[in-house]
Amino acid sequence: MKKVSLITGAVLALTLLASPAQAATDLPNSHRFFEEMTYLQNKGVISGFEDGTLRPDKTVSRAEAAIMIGKLKGLDGTQRDAGFKDVPKSLKASGYIAAAAKAGYVSGYENGTFKPDAPITRGDMAIILSRVFPLYMPGLEDFKDVSPNMKAYESIGYVVSGNVAAGYPDNTFKPSNATTRAQFSAFLSRGVEPKFQNDTHMKGSFLRDKTKTYLFKNAEGKYEIYSYVKPDSEFADIENFVWKRIYENEFSYYTEHESSKFHLSGFAGSDSYIDLVYPIKKGATFTGFQDSSVYEITNVGVTVKTAYKTFTNAVEVTLKADPKKNIEGHKYYMVEGHGHVKTVSLDGKVLSELFSVE
Known part of the structure; x- marks a missing residue:
C-alpha cells in the first residue's frame, strides 16, 4: 500500500467557480444534460x-x-x-x-x-x-x-x-x-x-457519492477519512479521481469500481478485491478476485446500526474463517449509495463503522 506523509503530500482540491452564462434558447432545464x-x-x-x-x-x-x-x-x-x-x-x-x-x-x-x-x-x-x-x-x-x-x-x-x-x-x-x-x-x-x-452509476449502485466525505471509526477509536480527489502529482501513475484515505497522519489512494457483475475496491497500486457479486442473492459465494478467500452473501435486507445512522436495506457478507491461512473471518455490510458501512468480527465485535457523511 502506498503511503505518504501528510506534510509532504498535498490534496488537490477541485474548486471550479464560474459566472453564469447567458441561457441558450434551446436548452431547457429539463434537458438531460x-x-x-x-x-x-x-x-x-x-x-x-x-x-x-x-x-x-x-x-x-x-x-x-x-x-x-x-x-x-x-x-x-x-x-x-x-x-x-x-x-x-x-x-x-x-x-x-x-x-x-x-x-x-x-x-x-x-x-x-x-x-x-x-x-x-x-x-x-x-x-x-x-x-x-x-x-x-x-x-x-x-x-x-x-x-x-x-x-x-x-x-x-x-x-x-x-x-x-x-x-x-x-x-x-x-x-x-x-x-x-x-x-x-x-x-x-x-x-x-x-x-x-x-x-x-447504475440503478441500485453501491458506489459512494463522489461529492461526499466519509468518516469511519475503528475498534481502537481512531478515524479514517475518505474523500474523492485528484491525487498528488507525485503519483503520475494515478491521474484520474480516486478516493483518498487519511489515517493516522498518513494517506493512501483507494479505488472503487462497479460493473453489472460485481463491486470491486482496493488500494491504488496494490491488490483489488471483490466486495459484492451481482445479482445479489442470499447464499451466493465468491472469491475476492486477487484474494483466494471465500466470501458468502449471508443475508439481504438487513437492518444495521452505525454511528452515522441505521440502515434497513444492507447486504451482509461473511468472510469465512480459514485457520490454515490464518484468516479469522468477519462480516461486513454494504448499502446502496454508501458501499461498506460496517465491519464486525464473527463474535460481534465492531471493527469499523461509518461515523459521518458530509
Whole structure:
C-alpha cells in the first residue's frame, strides 16, 4: 500500500467557480444534460451559435470536439497550419486541431486527412477521452456490442470504469452511434467534476457519492477519512479521481469500481478485491478476485446500526474463517449509495463503522 506523509503530500482540491452564462434558447432545464452543458458554457469550453442556440442534440464533429477539448485543456487555439491536408489555416478549428494533435488527444488518418466535419462516434469519443483523462482502472464491463478486436475496446473499458461514460440498460455501449454536443459535454464534464460522475452509476449502485466525505471509526477509536480527489502529482501513475484515505497522519489512494457483475475496491497500486457479486442473492459465494478467500452473501435486507445512522436495506457478507491461512473471518455490510458501512468480527465485535457523511 502506498503511503505518504501528510506534510509532504498535498490534496488537490477541485474548486471550479464560474459566472453564469447567458441561457441558450434551446436548452431547457429539463434537458438531460442541462447542468453539464451550462457548466461547460460557464467555463468557456462550449459556446452557442449566433442565433442564441446551443444545439445540444446536434451531432458533434471532429473539429468541434477538438475545439472543446482545446478550451478545456487551455491549448493555444490560434489559427495555423494543422498539418492535415483537409484542415486549412482559415478553418476556425485549425489551431485547436493542431494543438490537440500535438498533445496526442486526437489523430488523423493514414491518408493525411483529419476529416474535421465527420461525426464523433461513441467509440471515437472513448478513444479521445481516454487520452484526455488518463484513467487508472481498465475495463470491468463486458458489453454485448463491444469485442476485443475493436480499436476502441480498451478505451471504452477505461472511460466506463472511470465513470466518464456509461453503457445502456440493455448491456450495450453502442460504439458506432454518433455523439451529440450535449453528450460530449457530459463526458468532458465528468472528467473534471466529480458530481457529474455520480450520473454514470447504475440503478441500485453501491458506489459512494463522489461529492461526499466519509468518516469511519475503528475498534481502537481512531478515524479514517475518505474523500474523492485528484491525487498528488507525485503519483503520475494515478491521474484520474480516486478516493483518498487519511489515517493516522498518513494517506493512501483507494479505488472503487462497479460493473453489472460485481463491486470491486482496493488500494491504488496494490491488490483489488471483490466486495459484492451481482445479482445479489442470499447464499451466493465468491472469491475476492486477487484474494483466494471465500466470501458468502449471508443475508439481504438487513437492518444495521452505525454511528452515522441505521440502515434497513444492507447486504451482509461473511468472510469465512480459514485457520490454515490464518484468516479469522468477519462480516461486513454494504448499502446502496454508501458501499461498506460496517465491519464486525464473527463474535460481534465492531471493527469499523461509518461515523459521518458530509
